[in-house]
Amino acid sequence: MVKIEVVYGTAQKQFLQTLQVAAGTTAREAVRLSRVKEAFPEADTDNAPLGIFGKAVKDDTVLRDRDRVEIYRPLLIDPKEARRLRAKTKQEQQET
Numbered sequence: 145m146v147k148i149e150v151v152y153g154t155a156q157k158q159f160l161q162t163l164q165v166a167a168g169t170t171a172r173e174a175v176r177l178s179r180v181k182e183a184f185p186e187a188d189t190d191n192a193p194l195g196i197f198g199k200a201v202k203d204d205t206v207l208r209d210r211d212r213v214e215i216y217r218p219l220l221i222d223p224k225e226a227r228r229l230r231a232k233t234k235q236e237q238q239e240t
Contacts, residue, residue: 148207150178152187152215159183165207172203174213192216
């Protein structure tokens with residue numbers, strides 16, 4: 145058995161569950177074993193990208209003791225586009 149955590153969150157609510165899973169459990173299996181779907185019915189737990197401690201991993205990545213499986217949400221806006229918009233707004237404010 146290995147001890148792991150599964151985490152997910154939105155701006156309003158966060159989820160963290162510690163689980164004991166069998167050695168050889170994969171990242172996607174751990175997500176399915178967790179109660180994240182109960183807390184966030186809208187979460188796409190079958191297809192959402194996963195990571196372990198901030199590094200993207202494949203669904204079939206075998207978990208090690210004390211891994212934290214993170215379920216990622218889709219980006220609302222491309223980070224480069226968000227930066228461009230902030231810079232444009234700042235420039236417009238400086239011109240007035």
